[in-house]
Amino acid sequence: MKNISLLxxxxxxxxxxxxxxxxxxxKFRLVALxxxxxxxxxxxxxxxxxxxxxSVQSKEDYxxxxxxxxxATKISYGEDGLVEVAVYEKSDILVNAVLGSVGLFPTxxxxxxxxxxxxxNKETLVTAxxxxxxxxxRQQVLLLPVDSEHSAIFQCLQGEHDKDIERLIITASGGSFxxxxxxxxxxxxxxxxLSHPNWSMGAKITIDSAxxxxxxLEVIEAHWLFNLPFEKIxxxxxxxxxxxxxxxxxxxxxKAQLGTPDMRVPIQYALSYPNRITLTSSxxxxxxxxxxxxxEPMDLDRFYALKLSYEAGKIGGTMPTxxxxxxxxxxxxxxxxxxxxxxxxQLVEKALEKHNVIKHxxxxxxxxxxxxxxxxxxxLL
Ligand SMILES: NC(=O)C1=CN([C@@H]2O[C@H](COP(=O)(O)OP(=O)(O)OC[C@H]3O[C@@H](n4cnc5c(N)ncnc54)[C@H](OP(=O)(O)O)[C@@H]3O)[C@@H](O)[C@H]2O)C=CC1
Ligand SMILES: CC(=O)[C@@H](O)[C@H](O)COP(=O)(O)O
Ligand SMILES: [Mn+2]
Numbered sequence: 001m002k003n004i005s006l007l008x009x010x011x012x013x014x015x016x017x018x019x020x021x022x023x024x025x026x027k028f029r030l031v032a033l034x035x036x037x038x039x040x041x042x043x044x045x046x047x048x049x050x051x052x053x054x055s056v057q058s059k060e061d062y063x064x065x066x067x068x069x070x071x072a073t074k075i076s077y078g079e080d081g082l083v084e085v086a087v088y089e090k091s092d093i094l095v096n097a098v099l100g101s102v103g104l105f106p107t108x109x110x111x112x113x114x115x116x117x118x119x120x121n122k123e124t125l126v127t128a129x130x131x132x133x134x135x136x137x138r139q140q141v142l143l144l145p146v147d148s149e150h151s152a153i154f155q156c157l158q159g160e161h162d163k164d165i166e167r168l169i170i171t172a173s174g175g176s177f178x179x180x181x182x183x184x185x186x187x188x189x190x191x192x193x194l195s196h197p198n199w200s201m202g203a204k205i206t207i208d209s210a211x212x213x214x215x216x217l218e219v220i221e222a223h224w225l226f227n228l229p230f231e232k233i234x235x236x237x238x239x240x241x242x243x244x245x246x247x248x249x250x251x252x253x254x255k256a257q258l259g260t261p262d263m264r265v266p267i268q269y270a271l272s273y274p275n276r277i278t279l280t281s282s283x284x285x286x287x288x289x290x291x292x293x294x295x296e297p298m299d300l301d302r303f304y305a306l307k308l309s310y311e312a313g314k315i316g317g318t319m320p321t322x323x324x325x326x327x328x329x330x331x332x333x334x335x336x337x338x339x340x341x342x343x344x345x346q347l348v349e350k351a352l353e354k355h356n357v358i359k360h361x362x363x364x365x366x367x368x369x370x371x372x373x374x375x376x377x378x379x380l381l
Contacts, residue, residue, distance in 0.1 A: 002028050002271065005053075005091035005115070007082060007106060009033040010041045012202040013097035013120045013146065013263060018045065020268045023281075028271060032088035034081060034098065039065065046073065053088050055081025079105060086110035093118060093271065095146070099204055100328050101127040101321075101370055108363070111135045118270035120146035122221045126324045128366045129224030143225065144270040149218055150225055151266030152244035152257035157226070158274075160249070168222055169246040169254075171238040172298065173198050175210040178239065182302050188341045190334065198241040198261045207331045211344050215298075216309020217327075220320050223313055230314050235306065237296040242285065260285050305345040312352055317359040318369045319352065325373035326351035333381050347377055 004021060008014040014033075021028040032053035035042040039061050046054060046069065054069070055076040056062050062077035069075060076084045079102070086094050086106035093116040096103050103121035108131060110117055117136075119125065125132055136143050145151050149170045157165075176195050177185055193210045194203060201209075208214035219233050236246075244266075246256040259265055262282045269276065300307040305327075312319040330347040333339045339347070351373050358365055 001026070002093055003031045003091045004028055004271070005032040005085050005088045005094045005110075006030060006097065007034045007085055007095065007103065007121070008036070008097035008099060009045055010035045010038040011097055011099060012200070012205075013095075013267065015041075016263050017095050017097060017267050017271075018049070020264055020271060021049070023279075024268075024277060027277065031090045032085045034085045036098075037061070043068075052090065053085060055085045082106040083109045087113040087115065091115060095267070095271070096121040096124065097146070099123070099202060101324055104128055104132075104366070105363075107132055108135055111139050111141045114139055114141060116142045116144065118144045118146050118267070120267075122147055122217050123324050123328065125221045125224050126217050127321050127370060128361070128363070129220065129320070130360070131363060131366065133224050133227075144273055145221075145225055146263075146266050146270050147218060147221060148241075148261070148263060148266050149245040150222060151269055153222065153226060153247055155257045155269065156245070156247040156255040160247070160255075162227070164249045164251075165226075165228065165232070166248045166250050166252075167232045167234055168226065168228060169248060170215065170218055170222060170233065170235050171241070171243050171245050172212065172215045172235050173209065173241045174237050174239055174296075175212065175214070176206070177210050178237070182304075182342075185341055190337060193334070193341055197239070199263075201263075203335055204328070204331050207334060207344070208327070210341070211305045211331075212298075212303035213305035213309065213327050213331075213345070213348070215303070216306045216313075217324065219306070219309055220313045220323075230310055235298045237298055239294050239296075240290065242287075242290065242293055258285060305348065308345060308349055308352060315357055317357040318355065318361050318365065319357050321361070321366050321369045322351050322355045322373045323348060325370045326377050329374050329377040329381075333377075338381055347380060350380065351376055 030049040034055040036057045053074045094110045095118045097120045103124040241261045312323040326348040330344040
């Protein structure tokens with residue numbers, strides 16, 4: 001039996017993680033969880049899973065839930081609450097499915113507390129991958145990727161040696177607007193952008209997928225998780241999202257991981273690693289029915305956010321922190337209909353141009369650069 005702590009229980013990854021736990025009560029037990037603002041759903045989750053510790057985002061929700069829940073459930077809130085869930089003493093593994101760079105500090109604390117980490121929260125690795133990987137190495141803690149592409153690469157690498165890797169090939173669906181030229185994106189709506197061709201995901205990552213920032217974040221995430229230079233990380237457009245990513249080795253052999261797009265596969269692989277467990281409810285891959293898979297090179301002028309991400313990643317230091325923070329605020333502004341779709345990567349570029357990189361930033365530096373970037377983008381809205 002593995003005891004699980006879950007950050008972001010009410011989200012897309014969070015609820016699919018709950019589905020995996022629900023399906024395998026003999027293998028997994030939810031002991032601690034955090035939610036943001038969705039208290040309605042939190043009540044249902046608490047009543048079904050009976051966790052020992054619950055954290056909410058605001059003091060108001062904390063006060064309300066404290067009145068409702070009995071003494072058997074400990075309640076907490078804010079960043080302290082996220083950390084308490086992340087390091088909860090009875091948990092064996094932390095699933096980090098919270099959204100955004102708010103996940104960084106709880107991740108670092110969980111590593112220090114020697115928790116295995118199943119990491120979906122890519123913004124944490126983009127913001128400060130060096131701090132996370134250094135701490136994981138120092139504490140000898142296992143970091144298991146949940147993002148579908150990174151899980152695919154991780155699966156392809158089982159039984160292989162790092163020295164034999166020639167390059168990673170991360171696949172990209174192309175997102176909601178993949179068949180539109182850049183000039184055709186003037187005036188696209190939030191509703192259009194939220195209509196992903198293959199995956200049902202949270203709003204922020206769906207917009208990131210449409211701008212191709214998601215792939216940019218994933219390139220930086222892969223750089224840290226697999227300790228490879230950006231020159232060895234390629235992106236290939238693959239509209240079906242059947243091949244979740246590939247690894248090419250020095251002998252020219254290429255390994256790929258395939259499957260129908262269902263995030264429960266990488267989630268449960270991280271939870272059951274190094275074993276596999278059944279997933280009966282997922283539609284099985286039928287290649288004869290699919291017939292054809294398509295591949296196209298990435299056009300970095302069309303998908304400008306990907307170009308910005310490679311540039312920020314290669315410069316390193318605080319540049320990826322700025323890229324991520326600017327993008328988080330810009331995507332939020334687009335979702336609130338305060339800016340247009342095309343302004344998202346334009347604002348990110350402005351933040352990158354304005355920033356003087358700081359090499360080898362510590363946690364305090366990362367946090368202040370993150371905050372300053374958010375303030376700068378907000379001042380432009
Ligand atoms: N969805 C997917 O298929 C995939 C997601 N990922 C990554 O996983 C992470 C989560 O994505 P996804 O599940 O789609 O996102 P969602 O928006 O669906 O869920 C985000 C979760 O984080 C909580 N949350 C948000 N902000 C805060 C905050 N400031 N403090 C505390 N809790 C907060 C939300 O709470 P509430 O809703 O209660 O407010 C919710 O539980 C992201 O980093 C994403 O890039 C990676 C691969 C695939
Ligand atoms: C499910 C998942 O991992 C997402 O990150 C997904 O990959 C988004 O798809 P695209 O960014 O390829 O459109
Ligand atoms: Mn992904």
